[in-house]
Amino acid sequence: MALAAQPQMPRVWRAETKPHKFCPGCGHGIILKALGEAIDALGIQERTIFGCDIGCSLLSWDFFNLDTIQTHHGRTTPVLVGIKRVRPELVVVSYMGDGGAYAIGAQHLVSSAVRNDLVTIIVVNNTQYGMTGGQMAPTTLPGQKTETTPYGRDVKLTGRPILGPELVAAVAPPGAYVARGSIANVVQLKNFIQKGLLNQIEGRGIAFIEALSACPTNWRTNAAETWRFIEKEMAAYFPTGELRTPGEAKNGQAGEGTPGAPEH
């Protein structure tokens, strides 16, 4: 007798490569499910290009029934921008971890945001470098223990965790979409990603979504501790919600007479 319940996969998922390659308890699968559902909902499978970075995100190189390019550490956005500039009919998704986005690839993130590049960037924030064994990342919380901060992150020596969406929201022109979601709220996360894809499709500007994620392998946490870390500690430092939606004023920053205001 066949099993009554089959896992519900988005149509754009590639069943042949499931179960996926991520560790048990990893957040990537949840985020990629949200992305898959958003692609299904918008009906854009035929014209979506998926790009993944170095680090755990590269394990998604054969995840979807999408043309996919796995690039170098931090370089996924430039590759997809290069594609988008010559094939504007395509929808390009740049998928990476916090190290790729905020450390080694930070100049590309800032520059793409300033240019309002038509690309949808999804950054997985799990507060450390997963693939290389759990070192401190730009997102590591104050006091958090990692392999390179074994006594806890000392913010006097290494700074405070970067607020990626806040950074993008501060520099991107009107038309940008910026949000932070979490695997603790999948419905909201899927909604953010879908809006982010739509922002690109409608040609309004860059879309940037950070997803708070889990790494129980390197956090060395059980299920309850993992969930507590995401919902309490991460959420306290990294508030979820939409930071920029197209059409709205830029939090008063770009008002009349202020630096950077458009001249009409």
Added chain:
Amino acid sequence: MAAKPIEGEQRAFMTGNEVVAWAALAAGADIMYGYPITPQNEIMHYWTRMAPRYDRGFLQTEDEISAGFTTVGGVLAGKRAFTATAGPGNVLMQEAMSMAEMMRLPTVVVVTQRGGPSTATVIYSQQELNLTCFGGNGEGLRIVYSTSSHQDLFNYTIKAFNTAWKYRFPTFVLGDGYQSKMREPVTIYDPATRGIVMEECRPMVGLPGIAGIDREPAHLRNTYNLEDELYDRLTASIKDYQAMIPEVVEWEACAVDDDEILVIAHGVVSRAARAAVDSLREAGIKAGYFRPITLRPFPEEALQPLAARAQRILVVESAHGQLERQVRASLYGLETPVSGYLRPGMGITPEEIIGAVQQTLRS
């Protein structure tokens, strides 16, 4: 549709950087991605002025890392994309070109060599030979054309696109700051009038049909789990590269039937070497001339019999032995003595080479 940038052929008097921009237009390049660095800047300046008239694109990136990776994106999308750089920019460019080497991406990069190492001078050198031929954490599976004149810059910029798209190895046009900035006469032409057919550009992503339903998805990666997977991938590429060598390797030689001393030079220095050999012949000194045009692959099969016949070899270059090392590696086992006239970052005149030949013959 926009008119052809060049109808038929035209004589012109222009700088090398302008020549490169015209050649890329004539070759049907779709987009340039670039970042400012001297002495290549005017390639971008001319491109940005002319490209919009012919529906071509340009993106100024945040650095050469991005210029390299956006160029990678352009070719993945199936477009004739290129960039240009020099010196420290060429160093940063190597990361993307390493990916192009692994994934067989037909990128085209024009390098206008400047002094090195580090920031050095913005003017001239031949010190980017090693980097351009062998940069990156790999085996140097690239094609590198070393130009010596503006006509070369025009011809080989067009050829670079075709070589890249035909064989799918990253391809470089290696010029220098002197060629970039000086003006000289050149014939620019529509490639079609010379019977040159531009290779078709096929996209690697964004293919027609729904992936997983109408066709298999293109899942392109440069990372492998196991030694054997990587080894198989590289073995296939190396085999392709070796099969390609006889079809792409280029050189020129003269006065090599009875020469006592063979002068070897590449790029703009080869013009001084050629002039020096002509003068030496007039003075009754049996000098010969050899110029590798492809530095990678290196024309070692052509050079070996010439080197075996000569009694002495003199390598002349504006670097401290980067060409000489390639020459020595090609001639391993031969007993012909090799010496060098090595002037890193300095221009070299025919008179200097004549002096160096005379000194070599006396020693």
